Amino acid sequence: xxxxxxxxxxxxxxxxxxxxxxxxxxxxxxxxxxxxxxxxxxxxxxxxxxxxxxxxxxxxxxxxxxxxxxxxxxxxxxxxxxxxxxxxxxxxxxxxxxxxxxxxxxxxxxxxxxxxxxxxxxxxxxxxxxxxxxx
Amino acid sequence: xxxxxxxxxxxxxxxxxxxxxxxxxxxxxxxxxxxxxxxxxxxxxxxxxxxxxxxxxxxxxxxxxxxxxxxxxxxxxxxxxxxxxxxxxxxxxxxxxxxxxxxxxxxxxxxxxxxxxxxxxxxxxxxxxxxxxxxxxxxxxxxxxxxxxxxxxxxxxxxxxxxxxxxxxxxxxxxxxxxxxxxxxxxxxxxxxxxxxxxxxxxxxxxxxxxxxxxxxxxxxxxxxxxxxxxxxxxxxxxxxxxxxxxxxxxxxxxxxxxxxxxxxxxxxxxxxxxxxxxxxxxxxxxxxxxxxxxxxxxxxxxxxxxxxxxxxxxxxxxxxxxxxxxxxxxxxxxxxxxxxxxxxxxxxxxxxxxxxxxxxxxxxxxxxxxxxxxxxxxxxxxxxxxxxxxxxxxxxxxxxxxxxxxxxxxxxxxxxxxxxxxxxxxxxxxxxxxxxxxxxxxxxxxxxxxxxxxxxxxxxxxxxxxxxxxxxxxxxxxxxxxxxxxxxxxxxxxxx
Numbered sequence: 355x356x357x358x359x360x361x362x363x364x365x366x367x368x369x370x371x372x373x374x375x376x377x378x379x380x381x382x383x384x385x386x387x388x389x390x391x392x393x394x395x396x397x398x399x400x401x402x403x404x405x406x407x408x409x410x411x412x413x414x415x416x417x418x419x420x421x422x423x424x425x426x427x428x429x430x431x432x433x434x435x436x437x438x439x440x441x442x443x444x445x446x447x448x449x450x451x452x453x454x455x456x457x458x459x460x461x462x463x464x465x466x467x468x469x470x471x472x473x474x475x476x477x478x479x480x481x482x483x484x485x486x487x488x489x
Numbered sequence: 490x491x492x493x494x495x496x497x498x499x500x501x502x503x504x505x506x507x508x509x510x511x512x513x514x515x516x517x518x519x520x521x522x523x524x525x526x527x528x529x530x531x532x533x534x535x536x537x538x539x540x541x542x543x544x545x546x547x548x549x550x551x552x553x554x555x556x557x558x559x560x561x562x563x564x565x566x567x568x569x570x571x572x573x574x575x576x577x578x579x580x581x582x583x584x585x586x587x588x589x590x591x592x593x594x595x596x597x598x599x600x601x602x603x604x605x606x607x608x609x610x611x612x613x614x615x616x617x618x619x620x621x622x623x624x625x626x627x628x629x630x631x632x633x634x635x636x637x638x639x640x641x642x643x644x645x646x647x648x649x650x651x652x653x654x655x656x657x658x659x660x661x662x663x664x665x666x667x668x669x670x671x672x673x674x675x676x677x678x679x680x681x682x683x684x685x686x687x688x689x690x691x692x693x694x695x696x697x698x699x700x701x702x703x704x705x706x707x708x709x710x711x712x713x714x715x716x717x718x719x720x721x722x723x724x725x726x727x728x729x730x731x732x733x734x735x736x737x738x739x740x741x742x743x744x745x746x747x748x749x750x751x752x753x754x755x756x757x758x759x760x761x762x763x764x765x766x767x768x769x770x771x772x773x774x775x776x777x778x779x780x781x782x783x784x785x786x787x788x789x790x791x792x793x794x795x796x797x798x799x800x801x802x803x804x805x806x807x808x809x810x811x812x813x814x815x816x817x818x819x820x821x822x823x824x825x826x827x828x829x830x831x832x833x834x835x836x837x838x839x840x841x842x843x844x845x846x847x848x849x850x851x852x853x854x855x856x857x858x859x860x861x862x863x864x865x866x867x868x869x870x871x872x873x874x875x876x877x878x879x880x881x882x883x884x885x886x887x888x889x890x891x892x893x894x895x896x897x898x899x900x901x902x903x904x905x906x907x908x909x910x911x912x913x914x915x916x917x918x919x920x921x922x923x924x925x926x927x928x929x930x931x932x933x934x935x936x937x938x939x940x941x942x943x944x945x946x947x948x949x950x951x952x953x954x955x956x957x958x959x960x961x962x963x964x965x966x967x968x969x970x971x972x973x974x975x976x977x978x979x980x981x982x983x984x985x986x
């Protein structure tokens with residue numbers, strides 16, 4: 355019987371599995387690519403054209419989607435400098451305002467109120483009662 | 490007597506878990522998996538056995554809550570309640586909303602209890618076989634789990650396998666314990682990612698944040714409730730007689746659900762679809778199904794709750810999660826330093842009893858909590874998502890941050906994997922395969938390297954053991970089935986176009 359050998363050498367043993375898995379990934383990647391090529395051939399489309407393809411949903415909510423990403427980014431950046439309570443109140447308010455989509459005075463106050471209550475609850479339950487480290 | 494502590498705290502967190510689970514289950518787009526992922530960090534505060542009551546409550550509640558919107562507005566609250574609406578919604582439309590809900594809840598309880606019995610009897614047997622496994626079989630069984638999962642990613646088998654191996658690859662990042670050498674990590678991240686990506690933020694990212702991005706893309710719209718189906722005059726009332734003649738149906742559907750749960754990676758939607766189609770096959774008048782037949786409703790709900798016990802079988806006997814929700818449960822065990830696998834029951838008899846009892850308690854609380862106050866509980870579907878998501882973001886960030894008591898790298902991991910999960914969904918790559926690859930990746934490597942060490946590097950070791958060869962046959966069979974099924978699915982979707 356054919357017998358492959360792959361002796362495990364101590365000093366390089368950490369590279370054995372990553373190399374194999376990488377090989378498998380390349381192999382599967384090639385298969386996926388071939389499948390893709392065959393499919394587009396069959397349908398008579400061009401290989402790398404983006405025509406008729408859509409990444410986002412039709413009429414997707416640009417403001418909310420990209421707003422989420424931007425506010426998240428801000429939240430992470432400012433969490434340490436501002437401290438947990440302040441940063442959370444500010445950024446959770448922003449999320450609330452963004453998702454509510456209304457900008458009347460009452461709506462803004464409601465959003466801020468909700469985030470103050472939520473932040474303080476989380477701070478109290480996690481930080482105070484359970485002694486879990488907060489930013 | 491019980492062999493574990495059962496105090497007010499345990500009962501309280503179980504009720505809490507069931508309650509929150511029902512809310513997550515009832516809101517379309519939010520799942521049991523997401524609920525468990527978000528509440529994992531809270532388990533730091535408790536001992537493992539107390540947190541198990543919480544997590545199992547979330548699991549049972551999350552699966553059960555899905556029937557509410559399925560029946561009332563014909564939108565399944567969780568993937569596993571797709572078939573519930575087929576018959577539940579027509580019933581609600583003709584004024585039997587409350588009756589339909591109560592039948593569904595009762596069927597859920599029955600399904601949950603039947604699967605609990607299977608879990609109790611079946612797990613020790615499977616574990617006693619698995620205990621004889623050497624590194625070779627352990628390696629092969631992980632490989633098998635991955636092929637089964639990929640086999641079930643309908644119409645995208647290659648993508649599923651690819652995602653699984655990508656998960657393995659990402660799991661390998663960081664230090665290799667044998668020779669303490671860091672690999673696959675760029676120099677600038679050496680300190681933060683010494684141990685690779687942490688499981689907790691990866692989980693929350695894949696299952697909660699990716700959903701957040703999807704929902705915000707769609708503008709956080711609320712499912713519209715046209716009229717209140719539970720407040721109208723009810724034309725028929727629930728009675729236990731509704732189950733008359735459905736004994737076999739309950740048993741069959743719950744068993745299908747349970748055994749689909751035991752196979753890794755199938756998940757609730759496939760289980761309830763299969764149970765539903767079998768009920769149709771065996772029904773006396775199959776034409777009635779889909780028009781508001783009690784049979785169909787019972788079948789769907791018995792099957793999806795049957796899944797809960799079933800999915801825990803491979804987890805507790807082999808260490809392999811049965812679906813994405815149990816994959817998240819692995820996280821809970823790992824975070825508390827408990828190894829799940831063949832030795833779990835013998836080494837942790839108390840935890841084993843806790844799990845069985847926790848499931849039982851959760852099922853009972855689910856029934857009591859939903860059956861009587863169903864008219865009020867039905868209002869859950871009106872909770873505004875746009876107010877809920879900011880709170881979820883806060884909980885996720887706090888959870889990720891506390892994963893290693895305060896590390897910003899983990900918060901960034903959370904966002905990165907949220908985006909990865911989002912892109913995967915867009916490209917129709919199954920997220921579950923990726924996650925299971927990620928969870929099992931390190932073990933896969935360990936057993937592979939250990940096998941080769943024992944054989945001086947000879948690959949023949951992988952074919953040298955009888956149980957091992959049996960698993961090879963299973964792997965071959967699952968791949969063959971996958972190929973066949975994939976073909977069938979693609980043909981079907983082509984003709985549908």
